[in-house]
Amino acid sequence: MSSARPDAPSTRPPRRRADAERSIARILDATVEALAGDPEASMAEIARRAGVVRATVYVHFPTREALLEAVTRRAVEDVTELIVAAEPGRGAPAEALRRVVAATWRGLGRYHALVAVNVQREPHDLRDLHGSVLGALEPLIERGRRDGSFRAEVPAAWHLSMLLALVHAASGELRAGRLPEAEIEAALLRTVLGAVGDGTS
Amino acid sequence: MSSARPDAPSTRPPRRRADAERSIARILDATVEALAGDPEASMAEIARRAGVVRATVYVHFPTREALLEAVTRRAVEDVTELIVAAEPGRGAPAEALRRVVAATWRGLGRYHALVAVNVQREPHDLRDLHGSVLGALEPLIERGRRDGSFRAEVPAAWHLSMLLALVHAASGELRAGRLPEAEIEAALLRTVLGAVGDGTS
DNA sequence: ACGAAACCAGACAGCGATGTCTGATGTCAA
DNA sequence: TTGACATCAGACATCGCTGTCTGGTTTCGT
Numbered sequence: 001m002s003s004a005r006p007d008a009p010s011t012r013p014p015r016r017r018a019d020a021e022r023s024i025a026r027i028l029d030a031t032v033e034a035l036a037g038d039p040e041a042s043m044a045e046i047a048r049r050a051g052v053v054r055a056t057v058y059v060h061f062p063t064r065e066a067l068l069e070a071v072t073r074r075a076v077e078d079v080t081e082l083i084v085a086a087e088p089g090r091g092a093p094a095e096a097l098r099r100v101v102a103a104t105w106r107g108l109g110r111y112h113a114l115v116a117v118n119v120q121r122e123p124h125d126l127r128d129l130h131g132s133v134l135g136a137l138e139p140l141i142e143r144g145r146r147d148g149s150f151r152a153e154v155p156a157a158w159h160l161s162m163l164l165a166l167v168h169a170a171s172g173e174l175r176a177g178r179l180p181e182a183e184i185e186a187a188l189l190r191t192v193l194g195a196v197g198d199g200t201s
Numbered sequence: 202m203s204s205a206r207p208d209a210p211s212t213r214p215p216r217r218r219a220d221a222e223r224s225i226a227r228i229l230d231a232t233v234e235a236l237a238g239d240p241e242a243s244m245a246e247i248a249r250r251a252g253v254v255r256a257t258v259y260v261h262f263p264t265r266e267a268l269l270e271a272v273t274r275r276a277v278e279d280v281t282e283l284i285v286a287a288e289p290g291r292g293a294p295a296e297a298l299r300r301v302v303a304a305t306w307r308g309l310g311r312y313h314a315l316v317a318v319n320v321q322r323e324p325h326d327l328r329d330l331h332g333s334v335l336g337a338l339e340p341l342i343e344r345g346r347r348d349g350s351f352r353a354e355v356p357a358a359w360h361l362s363m364l365l366a367l368v369h370a371a372s373g374e375l376r377a378g379r380l381p382e383a384e385i386e387a388a389l390l391r392t393v394l395g396a397v398g399d400g401t402s
Numbered sequence: 403a404c405g406a407a408a409c410c411a412g413a414c415a416g417c418g419a420t421g422t423c424t425g426a427t428g429t430c431a432a
Numbered sequence: 433t434t435g436a437c438a439t440c441a442g443a444c445a446t447c448g449c450t451g452t453c454t455g456g457t458t459t460c461g462t
Contacts, residue, residue: 017430017437042419053440058421120240120318124377151391158388161374162367166396169366178358187359190352195367195396218407218460243449254410259451409458420447428439 024060026050031071036113043067072118072129075111080132082107088136093144094193094200100140101192104167105185112171119168134160141196150197159196166192225261227251232272237314244268273319273330276312281333283308289338294345295394295401301341302393306368306386313372335361342397351398360397367393 016024030050034041043064047054061067086103088096108115118129127134141159144150150159170188173179179187193199217225231251235242244265248255262268287304289297319330342360345351351360371389374380380388394400 019429020438023439043421044419053442054420055422055441056439059438062421064420120314126373127377151395154388154391155380155384157379158374158385158392161370162392165366165370165373166363169362172366173359173362178362179356183356184359187355187363190355191359191363191396194352194398194400195392197395198400199395220459221408224408244451245449254412255450256411256452257409260408263451265450404462405460406462407458407460410456412454414453415451417450418448421445423444424442426440428437430435430437432434 020060023050023052023056027052027057027060027067028071028074031067032075032110032114035071035117036110039113039117068117072114075114076129076132079104079107079111080136083133083136088140089143093140093147093149094197096140097144097196098189098193100137101163101167101189102185105170105188108167108171112175115168115171116175130164133164137163144197162195163192166195221261224251224253224257228253228258228261228268229272229275232268233276233311233315236272236318237311240314240318269318273315276315277330277334280305280309280312281337284334284337289341290344294341294348294350295398297341298345298397299390299394301338302364302368302390303386306371306389309368309372313369313376316369331365334365338364345398363396364393367396 027046027050030052031041031046034046034049038045043057044054046067047057050057057067061070082103083100086100088100090096091099118126121129137160138156141150141156145152145156145159166188170184173184174181190199228247228251231253232242232247235247235250239246244258245255247268248258251258258268262271283304284301287301289301291297292300338361339357342351342357346353346357346360367389371385375382375385391400
């Protein structure tokens with residue numbers, strides 16, 4: 001309270017040094033990689049991959065949970081940006097949805113393992129976590145429900161949950177290696193459009 | 202080798218005493234409960250819930266992994282029985298699928314956490330694990346694909362994965378309490394039929 | 403009733419992981 | 433250049449969990 005700054009109150013990076021910034025980035029990347037190999041990778045393993053000593057990780061992330069939280073948050077932000085960039089407001093709802101889901105799927109690329117790690121969390125947490133994603137998608141769903149492209153007899157909330165579930169399922173399928181990636185993407189798009197509406201695009 | 206019995210070679214319960222049988226059942230139930238509360242519940246916690254001392258658990262399940270394996274196997278068998286009981290071979294594919302999904306949905310109740318726990322496992326294990334469920338569903342899917350009720354341009358394996366994903370999503374929605382149960386079931390059925398085919402039933 | 407099987411109570415060793423701390427060395431920014 | 437920041441190297445305490453073992457007690461099957 002004594003030294004309150006007049007700056008922006010939210011998302012205030014407290015003037016880190018350049019090397020610190022680099023370390024943080026390397027640690028976050030290493031975490032994603034490590035988790036891809038082993039969903040319960042230790043801090044030691046993560047530090048090793050980041051080319052950093054374990055204590056350094058703790059300098060920036062006070063606890064393992066904080067690190068996981070940070071890396072997940074960053075992933076969600078990445079994907080959200082992709083969704084917005086795919087312009088969910090442009091064109092017919094079905095076509096827009098196809099575009100958006102395809103973009104999301106591609107952007108999810110390296111984060112599949114992360115998805116698996118977070119699936120265990122409480123539904124309530126998950127909802128919060130995906131907040132920005134859902135926020136970016138909801139207007140599109142509502143638009144489709146209004147103009148008859150998407151089923152109106154089903155709640156929008158369900159449409160959204162089901163969308164996430166299908167994308168996550170596709171992610172799991174990819175990890176399982178049962179189907180080639182290209183085929184998964186095609187199947188995902190078909191299924192999503194059929195599930196949300198009548199499948200005409 | 203020296204004392205080979207002439208009995209059935211597979212799935213031979215080695216003549217357990219009645220109280221042992223009871224303990225095993227209680228342990229398996231307790232494991233499901235415990236895992237629902239915390240996906241990484243310890244052996245101590247599981248034993249506590251089962252009203253049993255920790256060493257007793259180790260008598261029947263030599264390692265934690267073995268216990269997880271056993272409890273998962275039993276869950277899969279339960280669900281498989283439900284599916285078979287719903288007669289996936291009877292009637293038109295869409296109608297049969299509706300019946301089967303509804304039955305599965307009702308019976309899947311307690312096993313969600315278990316599913317989440319198993320998502321992290323090796324792809325090869327998972328494939329074996331879900332074998333019986335997939336085996337019970339696959340003929341129905343293939344039948345629908347052949348007679349045009351279900352999309353033939355999408356692999357049957359995908360249809361199956363996506364089915365499970367939607368059922369699980371519905372269950373998560375229920376646990377989150379955002380939607381009333383009846384509405385969830387209706388939405389699930391609508392979505393499944395639309396996803397798998399054109400939604401006519 | 404008797405013996406074997408299963409349980410309980412509690413202790414034990416071992417392991418790996420988390421999180422903290424020190425002091426020395428390197429690196430950035432003004 | 434200088435001082436604060438950041439990293440390294442490695443040790444350290446702690447914790448919780450797994451899996452094992454003992455000895456004494458109960459419960460089942462025959």
